[in-house]
Each structure stands twice: as structure tokens, then as C-alpha cells.
Amino acid sequence: MKIVDAKVIVCSPGRNFVTLKIETDEGVYGLGDATLNGRELAVATYLKEHIIPCIINRDPFDSEDIWHYLYRGVYWRRGAVNMTAIGAVDMALWDIKGKALGVPVHKLLGGKSRHRLLAYTHAQGKDMDETLQKVSDILNKGFKAIRIQSGIPGFEKVYGIAKDKGTYEPATTGGKPDEEIWNTEKYLAYIPELFQTVRKEFGKDLHLLHDSHHRLSSIEAARLGKELEPHHLFWLEDTVPAELQQNFEWIRRHTTTPLAVGEIFNTIFDCQHLITQQLIDYIRMTVAHGGGLTPMMKIAHLAELYGIRTGCHGPSDLSPINLGACLHFGTAINNFGIQEYMGYYPITMEVFDLKHKFEEGYFYPSEEPGLGVDMDFEKAGNYPYKKAFLPINRLEDGTLFHW
Numbered sequence: 001m002k003i004v005d006a007k008v009i010v011c012s013p014g015r016n017f018v019t020l021k022i023e024t025d026e027g028v029y030g031l032g033d034a035t036l037n038g039r040e041l042a043v044a045t046y047l048k049e050h051i052i053p054c055i056i057n058r059d060p061f062d063s064e065d066i067w068h069y070l071y072r073g074v075y076w077r078r079g080a081v082n083m084t085a086i087g088a089v090d091m092a093l094w095d096i097k098g099k100a101l102g103v104p105v106h107k108l109l110g111g112k113s114r115h116r117l118l119a120y121t122h123a124q125g126k127d128m129d130e131t132l133q134k135v136s137d138i139l140n141k142g143f144k145a146i147r148i149q150s151g152i153p154g155f156e157k158v159y160g161i162a163k164d165k166g167t168y169e170p171a172t173t174g175g176k177p178d179e180e181i182w183n184t185e186k187y188l189a190y191i192p193e194l195f196q197t198v199r200k201e202f203g204k205d206l207h208l209l210h211d212s213h214h215r216l217s218s219i220e221a222a223r224l225g226k227e228l229e230p231h232h233l234f235w236l237e238d239t240v241p242a243e244l245q246q247n248f249e250w251i252r253r254h255t256t257t258p259l260a261v262g263e264i265f266n267t268i269f270d271c272q273h274l275i276t277q278q279l280i281d282y283i284r285m286t287v288a289h290g291g292g293l294t295p296m297m298k299i300a301h302l303a304e305l306y307g308i309r310t311g312c313h314g315p316s317d318l319s320p321i322n323l324g325a326c327l328h329f330g331t332a333i334n335n336f337g338i339q340e341y342m343g344y345y346p347i348t349m350e351v352f353d354l355k356h357k358f359e360e361g362y363f364y365p366s367e368e369p370g371l372g373v374d375m376d377f378e379k380a381g382n383y384p385y386k387k388a389f390l391p392i393n394r395l396e397d398g399t400l401f402h403w
């Protein structure tokens, strides 16, 4: 089997997605998600100009060698744009292998380690009352695990909170990024009260998660973790900017609240120290931004040695192709923890078709050959790309801060 062509499809059914379609001489094609929120065209161009010419005539079954060719072979290693592009190629190759052999991808990665996969979704409200209502609505849909974000008294916009009644979508289509205002003290004063109220209203069986979006210092994260201990979170996510990994040593010394990080990591080297020193409980890298299934299996196996479980990033700003890949990954490995599932706009699902069944808070493994995700290429053409940016964040005195 040979790769004969590859196309990059950029579309915007509800939001921007970049898809790589690799075609073979036997008529089988594979799909990979190459979406990098707010920087979509950088990956699309990188694929078209620098990667596709190098994979023509290669055997798609040689996914390990092709991965190293694209990673080691370029000299310029790592980086979100590079690794998202490599990830899309790798995902598409596993899709081709599954389709050519007539088996779902999880069968090629290790088979079924479980018959269903726990998923969490987001409850977000502009204040305490609206947030509690959202938790109640989501519980009625059957979810067993919920990430809870809430507007903070005194702030107009807060990370994770939708501007209107719809799904949270931080990227905006103006000519420049939106600006938000932040105050850590107000946040730290409010969040423990939020979780105390949620536990009081909904009991102890529900899994509760929370995301600080990399905005705390290590000592602030330690304080928050400690104050949340009585409410037994499933995890506290992205407390500190993860470039300085020693931060996690400080946090770990002060709290037993489980810690999760990794959605912006893109290689095993970003999480090696955190895993081998057991500074986190969940590694949140996702297949698209982590360079594909090939390196993600190695990361999962390293984490397994240290009792650390996975929790793949699964926002609606990655396409259902990435979600499908994450679900095969989660089906096959022993140390799956949980899968994020924000859901998609109905028009996104006019273009993409995900075969994994979702019911009562769990995904069920797809038995379709390959990744079990397809795309209507004609309909994709009805939704042209719209330039969009993620917001930036400033402190109240104007200082640029972490978004």
C-alpha cells in the first residue's frame, strides 16, 4: 500500500477545524485532526508545504518510521504547530491501517481494556445559582463527572463561562483577541465556597473537577488544593503555568487534592519529570496536540509505571476525529482515567460523523474499522474558515497575565 495524495481541509462548521485526509493507491483514506485553536492556518500551511511532499509514496503501515522521520528528521523538534501537524499524519495512518485490516484502531493498540469509558462535561454559569442549575441539568443527562466553572462576583468575563446561553466558545472572530480582566484573590475567595455548595446540593457520589487555567502561583495553588480537600475533587486542573515544573513539587507537598495537567503539552519530555516524580495524578495530553497515537501510547505506558492515569483534553475546539482517536487510545490502555467531552454544535455534526456511542455519561468503543469517524467533504465546503483568536487576560491594573 502507498500514500498517493494528501489534502488539508479547513472548514468552520460552528468553529474552525483543520483536517488532514491521506489517500492511498488502494482507495482507502485516513483522517487526522490538525486543529490548533487560534493558529489553524499555521498548521494547515506546515502540512501542505513541508509535510505532505515527504510522505507521498510511503507505506502507511510504517507509522513508527514515518513518525520519527517527521519528528527527528526536521531538526526543529517539539512545538505546538509542528506536533499538531505530525499528530494529524499519525492519526490518519492509524485510521488507514484499521480500515485496510477491517478492525477498529483500539484492536491494533492493545484491544479492549474496558467496555466503556467515563466522560466528563462542563457546567458553567455566570453566578452560583446559574452554575447549580447547570449542574442539575447535566446530572439529568446522565453524566457522572462534571467540570464546574463559575463567574466570579465582580467580573464581567471569566474563563469557562459562556457569553450567552450557548456552549462556551472563547475564540472570537474580531480582528484582534478579546481582552479579559482577572483578580486571583477574588477567585481564591470564591471557589471553595462554590464547591462546598455543590457538594451540599448534590451529595458525594458525583465526580467534581475544576480548571484554574494556569493562573495561580505554586503557593496559591497549594492553598486552593488544601481548601478544596474536604470536597474530594476528582481533579484540580492546570493550576500553574506548567513551564516551571518544580512548581508542582510545592503544590504536592501541601495538598492531597488530585492534580491534572498537560493539555498544552506536546511531547513526552513535557511530562517526563511530572510523571516520574509522581507530581501529578492525571496526564491531560491529547492525541492531536501530543503528536498522534504513536507517542501517546508511549506516554501512557510511562505513566502506567507510576500509577498515573490519562484524562485526554477533549474540547469542542478539536474535531470529532481527535475525540475518536482519544477514545480508541482510552479503550486500549490500562491506565485510562477519564475523557473530556464538551459536545459539539449541531452544525459541526452535519460535517463530522462519530461512530462511538455515548450514553449516560459513558462512551462505548466503536467497532467500525479505523477511527470510526468520517467527514462530509462537500458539506465542509459550505463553511469557510473564519479568522478567530483566543482571548488574552490582564490584571486589573493592566498587567498582561496568563489566559
Ligand SMILES: [Mg+2]
Binding pocket: 211, 213, 237, 238, 263
Ligand atoms: Mg485546562
